[in-house]
Each structure stands twice: as structure tokens, then as C-alpha cells.
Amino acid sequence: MHELGLxxxxxxxxxxxxxxxxxxxxxxxxxxxxxxxxxxxxAAWPLAAAGGCCAGARLVVEELGAAVWCPACAAEREIDEYFALTCPVCGFPTADLRRGREFEVAWVDIRSTS
Incomplete structure (x- = not known):
């Protein structure tokens, strides 16, 4: 499980x-x-967070959709995560994945010391 490493x-x-x-x-x-x-x-969060400042912290994951740029339609098109890299509207093949590869920390909630 590479998620633990991440x-x-x-x-x-x-x-x-x-x-x-x-x-x-x-x-x-x-x-x-x-x-x-x-x-x-x-599943891996409790193990990764144990023993440090994140121990007991909640993990919130926002799942983002994927989208490709279709040169035939001249538009960005949402695709299903399992959909081939083709435009879902016209079927034109494209490898221009515009969204869907993200893995980032969006925010951190730090406990108040008072």
C-alpha cells in the first residue's frame, strides 16, 4: 500500500x-x-499519524473528478475515472488530462493552545 508512504x-x-x-x-x-x-x-491514516503532532487528528479527503481537453470540441470535458482518454462527447482521442492527478494538502486545522 503506497498510501502509507504518501x-x-x-x-x-x-x-x-x-x-x-x-x-x-x-x-x-x-x-x-x-x-x-x-x-x-x-485505513493507513492512524498508523501514519501516530506518535506525532497528527496523532488523533481527523483525515478529510476531497475527491476530485478528472477532465481532459478535447481539441475537436475546444472544451474541457469531465471523464469517468475509468474512462479512456477520449472525449466523452465526440469520442476524439486525447491524452491532455487537465484534472485528476492531484494529491495535495488542502488545509490543516491546528488546535488552539488556549
């Missing part, structure tokens, strides 16, 4: 940003064509 990197980045403060929640944005399994992220 989350280890996320926890490291969040720890640096938190500056030793306790983290309440972490929000991730994950694209449909990123190769990341959201259920595996949730």
Missing part, C-alpha cells in the same frame, strides 16, 4: 507547518486518476 510525507509536511502544535484535522485533495485509493488513505 501519508508519511503528508505528516512530515504538516508537522513542519504546525511548528510543534497539535493538529486537529488534515484536508487532502485527491484526483480520480492519481492512482491513490481513498479507502486505503483512511
Amino acid at each position: 501519508l508519511t510525507g503528508v505528516v512530515g509536511a504538516v508537522a513542519g507547518a504546525a511548528g510543534g502544535r497539535e493538529v486537529a484535522a488534515v484536508g487532502l485533495r485527491v484526483g480520480a486518476r492519481s492512482g491513490v485509493v481513498v479507502e486505503a488513505l483512511h
Whole structure:
């Protein structure tokens, strides 16, 4: 499960940003064509977060759709995560994936010290 490795990197980045403060929640944005399994992220989170500033923090994952640019339609078109890289409207083949590969920390909720 490479999701544990990804989350280890996320926890490291969040720890640096938190500056030793306790983290309440972490929000991730994950694209449909990123190769990341959201259920595996949730399963691996307690292990990745254990023992540091993220221990006990909630993981919130926003799943993002995928889209390609169709030169025939001159438009960005939403595609299904399993859809081939073709325009779903006209069928024109395209490898211009505009959205769907994202894996990023969107936000961090740091607990108040007071």
C-alpha cells in the first residue's frame, strides 16, 4: 500500500507547518486518476499519524473528478475515472488530462493552545 508512504510525507509536511502544535484535522485533495485509493488513505491514516503532532487528528479527503481537453470540441470535458482518454462527447482521442492527478494538502486545522 503506497498510501502509507504518501501519508508519511503528508505528516512530515504538516508537522513542519504546525511548528510543534497539535493538529486537529488534515484536508487532502485527491484526483480520480492519481492512482491513490481513498479507502486505503483512511485505513493507513492512524498508523501514519501516530506518535506525532497528527496523532488523533481527523483525515478529510476531497475527491476530485478528472477532465481532459478535447481539441475537436475546444472544451474541457469531465471523464469517468475509468474512462479512456477520449472525449466523452465526440469520442476524439486525447491524452491532455487537465484534472485528476492531484494529491495535495488542502488545509490543516491546528488546535488552539488556549
